[in-house]
Amino acid sequence: MASILQFIANGLVFSSIIVLGSIGLSLVYSIADFANFAHGDTMTIGAYGALVTFGLVGGVGGTFLGLPLGFYIALVVGMGLAAVVAVITHVFVYRPLSTTSIGLLITSIGVAFVYRAGLQAIFGTDFRNYDVPRSGPLPFIQDSLGIAVTARGLAIVVLAAILVAGTHALLQYTTLGRKMRAMADNPDLARVSGIRTKRVILATWVIGSALAAAGGVFLGLFSQIDPRIGFDLLLIIFAAVILGGIGSVYGAMLGGFLIGMIHELTPLLKDVGIPIGIQYAPAVAFVIMVVVLLARPRGIAGELT
Amino acid sequence: MSTASLTDRIGSFSRGEQVATAGVGLLAAVLLVGVVVGWITVTYLLYLVALAGMYVLLSMGLNVQWGYGGLINFSVAAFFGVGAYGSALLTADSSPVAGGFSPVVGLVAGLLVAAVLAVIIGIPTLQLRDDYLAIASLGLAEVVRMIVLNEREITAGSAGLTGIPLFFADWPVLGSLEYPFVLYVGDTALFTMERSLLIAELNVLLVVVFIAVVYLFLRRIHLSPWGRVLRTIRTDEDLAKSLGKDTYRFKMQAFVIGSVIMALAGVFYTHLVLYLNPQDLAPVLTFYVWIAVILGGSGSDRGAIFGGFTIIALQQGTRFLNAAGTIPVDPAALRLMIVGVLIIAIVRVRQEGILPPEKELIWPGSTEGSADE
Amino acid sequence: MSNVTQGAVLGKDDPVLRTDGLKKSFGGLTATDDVSFEVERGTITGLIGPNGAGKSTLFNLVSGFYEPDEGSVSVNGTDVTDHEPHEIVGEGMVRTFQTPRKPEGMSVREAMLVGPQGQTGESILPLFTSSSTVRREERQSLERAEEMLERFEIADLATQSATDLSGGQMKLVELARAMMSDPDLLLLDEPVAGVNPVLAQKLAGFIEELHAEGQSFLIIEHDMSFIMRLADPIIVLNQGSVLVEGPPDAVRSDDRVVDAYLGGPA
Incomplete structure (x- = not known):
């Protein structure tokens, strides 16, 4: 029992990262109208942006959620950097193209x-x-639930929750958000009704890339950073977006949560008679994606929007 | 009148053809100079030509999918790998599973597995929008690599497979040639050839035969009603459906044929380099081939051939620059950068590529009849 | 107006197309609601209605591009509900699109050759085993394509690249190509939208000619003078349902139709 709880706790941390990546990919997919294979590498840019910044401001201030305040500065800079790079790419590479979504x-x-x-x-x-000191499992969680959760794991979950809640508020309670949802739900209808403005698309790139970057930073915090981390995660994020249903932001959140969970719960498959190693976790995500495409190509939330 | 305008188009060299001819000519000249000056040996030159031939095969395979039918396959490396590993596992001494079979058996097995894999990935994706195949095939490539890397009992994992025989090792005459090979006329030795040189020549011959067979096969299916339906699907799948074409069947056929050709390239590669490891399945291979196809001209088999040689120029060029110490950057990063910039630039500047398809897809010999009237 | 019926006229003698209670909605928005109508063999049936009446949705439903939520479609008496578009073509009904995409890199006659059904050369094996059959069929198809292009007075375009055609010329090629597949019923989606008046006149003439030879049509068109001149009967669609059906003159002056177009109470 404790071990299942432990896997779920790990799953929560990983899910947080995948959810942040999925929201951006889904937004860009539906609003800029193409499958953005550079989304994973946008996450990596965020991770490196924060790495450099944290190297400069690492010692600043006290701590919050067990992380030095300098880390939060680094996180924001990483998110900003990814947004700037994405907007530059959009303006100079994607926008001037007269091509189809396949060309994009x-x-x-x-x-x-x-x-x-x-x-x-x-x-x-x-x-x-x-360069954040690693601490052992948090004692109060270990005592009450008998599972090991590190401070940084908890911080990732809490911060991701704040970002997701912020995105939700933006989508629900601002004009920009309503326009974005309208475009995401039905690009054709939105185009006809004149919502498709340059500003909405720009905002989509900013928000999507900043969230991706946060995911990249957390991924770096969760494990390590190298230039491939984002691209290696792309398959899993696509699986999440397809599971949730392309075009549905809330579907992407749900899909990201489920795929992240399943990814970390892969070792438990052994207990139900499917002997499969943790190294095949991305393959499990892939199989889920294929099954979804076969059974319900519009995703589990495809009809909800 | 119709035939006249057709010959006009084929007869004269277009600008693209001039560029392509100049490019290949320049590459050939540089390599020949390299041989004369002694930078590279004839054997290595032949090896490069064989390798370029392998890329030509890969490009022709992707051309069937993307060029004919507009199918986005990001899994080139996986189908190549299935062919390469399929054949290696059946023929290599060090194979953890079977080993010792004839390379011809390896060839058949490699192609079969690739065909089955193509059908498996085609079923869930080819009925959906084009980008689903792109996403799913990217996943497939990763999964195949994961399996090759992790299933050590089957694939030898990262240690790789050695002891792979030459493709013609068990053939009569070729397999039993004595080295160094000396050709006698009467009692005089006409010429002597080192083992490595002879093997290199045979490999070039082999890949030329493979390319010729594939080219003739593709020409026949492309210049036909079948090829014409695929060309229609590429522009507008709904239109093809509205004209009564079962587009799913056509796309599946193109996908399987293309994948099998990629596997053929893999089989050839295995018996060319005689050593295989999971590195050979790196995703960047896929995108080299993409560049070859979109640069050469999507849908054009001549373009695919031109593109295959371009990859070698790109690879060897960056290697050379690095060896000459002229750049302070990691060559892998530089190559990746060039691949990326090329992809962006081609889509931006010249979507039709250097050698766009120009032929009408009408069965050869049919147009003359109607023009007579 | 006694000869304008409320709703569609059902129970015709020899319907080539019949729909029964077709219903389709998108995310809570009903596009067509309980549409039943018939197209009598040998007629040019017009389908009109104000913007958003559900004409295009209806076309997509009968041609198999959308799956209906409820209801059925039959062509020549065969139930084709939930069939794939290409299977419906096999039953004898061919459609065109409102804005035809130009086949990139294809010559006009090459594009025409995609029309004929059941070509031997569309399967791979016969390309190697029965190459003479393929050649014979190609010659026949080419001959037909040239006849057809001549008939539509665009024979001079045969070897031109389709990308160089004007929108109007493309519409003619579309019609000619659709005829290549020998349809029992041809569905035309706004055949003269964006076509200059001279060419539109010509097109109307061609359709009348084909009709005189027994070809059946179902045509959506916004150009009232065009459709009123050609079609009889005319079916009027409003807010996803059939409003009335009748001969053009009677429909034109029907109060319910006028109200629907003016946006008043239907």
């Missing part, structure tokens, strides 16, 4: 490589870590 998709692969090559040229391929 192929271009985004090129963009992904340019991002990653740039990071690799600057930082090399070595693993790096945020």
Whole structure:
């Protein structure tokens, strides 16, 4: 029992990262109208942006949720950097293109490589870590539930929850958010009714990339940073978005949560007679994606919007 | 009148053809100079040509999918890998599973597995919008690599497979040639050839045969009603449906044929380099081939051939720059950057590629009849 | 107006197309609601209605591009509900699109050759085993394509690239190509939208000619003078349901139709 709880706790942390990635991918997918294969590398940019910033301001102030305040500055800078890079890419690469969504998709692969090559040229391929002291499991959780949760794990979940709640508020209670939802739900209808403005698309890139970057920073905090972390996560994030139903932001949240959970619960499959190693967790996400495409191509939330 | 305008188009060299000819000519010149000056040996040159031939095969395979039918396959490396590992596992001494079979058996097995895999990934995606195949195939590539890397008992994992025989190792004559090979006329030795050089020549011959067979096969299916339906699907799938075409069947056929050709390239590669490890399945291979196809001209088999040689120029060029110490950057990063920039630039500047398809897809010999009237 | 019926006229002698209670909604928005109508063989049936009346949805439903939530479609007496679009073509009904996408990199005659049904050369094996059959069929199809292009007075375009055609010329090619598949019923989606008046006149003439030879049509069109000249009967769609059906003159002056177009109470 405790071990299942432990897996669920780990799943929560990983889910938080996937959810942040999925929201942005889904928003861009439905509003900019193409599958953005550079989304994973946008996460990586965020992670490195925060790495450099944290190197500069690491010692600032006290701590919050067990993380130094400097880390929060680094997080914000990383999110900002990713947003700026995404907007520049949109303005100079995607927007001038007179092509179909398929042309954009192929271009985004090129963009992904340019991002990653740039990071690799600057930082090399070595693993790096945020210089945040690692602490053991939080005693009060260990005592009450008997599972090990680190301070940084808890911080990731709490911060992701705050960001998701913020996104929800933005989508529900602001004009911009309502326009974004209208465009995401039904691009054709929104186009006809004149909502498709440059501003909405720009805002989508900013929000989507900033959330992705936060996911990238948390991923770096959760494990390590190298130039491939984002691209390696892309498959899982796509699986989450397809599970949730392309075009549905809330579907992406739900899909991200489920895929993240399943990813971390893979070892438990052994107990139900499917002997499969943790190294195959992404493959499990892939299989789920294929099954969803076969059974319900519009995703589990496809009809809810 | 119709035939005249057709010959006009084929007869003269278009601008794209001039560029392509100049490019390949320049590459050939540089390599020949390299041989004369002694930078590279003839054997290595032949090896490069064989490798370029392998990329030509891969490009022709992707061209069937993307060029003919507009199918986005980001799984080139996986189908290549299935062919390569399929054949290697059946033929290599060090194979953890079978080993010792003839490479011809390996070839058949590799192609079969690729066909089955293509059907499996095609079923859930080919009835949906084009981008689902892109996403799912990216996943497939990762999963295949994961399996090759982790299932050590089957694939030898990261240690790789050694002891792979040459493709013609068990053939009569070729398999039993004595090295160094000396050709006698009467009692005089006409010429002597080192083992490595002879093997390199045979490999080039083999890949030329593979390319010729694939090219003739593709020409026949492309210049036909079948190819014409795929070309229609590529522009507007709904239109093809509205004209009574079962687009799912056509897309599936194109996807399977393309994947099998990629696996053929993998089989050739295995018996060319005689050593295989999971690194050979790195995703970047997929995107080299994409560049070859979209640069050469999507839908054009000549373009695919041109593109195959471009990849070699790109790979060797960056390697050379690095060896010459002229750049301070990690060559892998540089190559990735070039791949990325090329993809962006081609879509932006010249979507039709350098050698866009120009032929009408009408069965050869049919147009003359109607023009006579 | 006694010859304008409320709703569609059902129970015709020899309907080539019949729908029964077709219903389709998108996310709570009902696009068509309980649409039943019939197209009598040998007629040019017009389908009109104000914007958003559900005409295009209806076309997509009968041609298999959308699946209906409820109701059924039959072509030549065969139930084709939930059939794939290409299967419905096999039953004898072919449609065109409002804004035809130009087939990139194809010549006009090449595009025409996609029309004929059941071509041997569309399967891979016969390309190698029965190459002479494929050649014979290709010659026949080419001959027909050239006849058809001549008939539509665009024979000079045969070897031109389809991308160079004007919108109006493309519409003619579309019609010619659809005829290549020998349909029992041809569904035309706004055949003269964006076509200059001279060409539209010509197009109307061609449709009348084909009709005189027994070809059946179902046509959506916004251009009232065009549709009123060609079609009889005319079915009027409003807010997702059939409002009335009748001959063009009677429909034109029917109060319910006028109200529907003016946006008043139907």
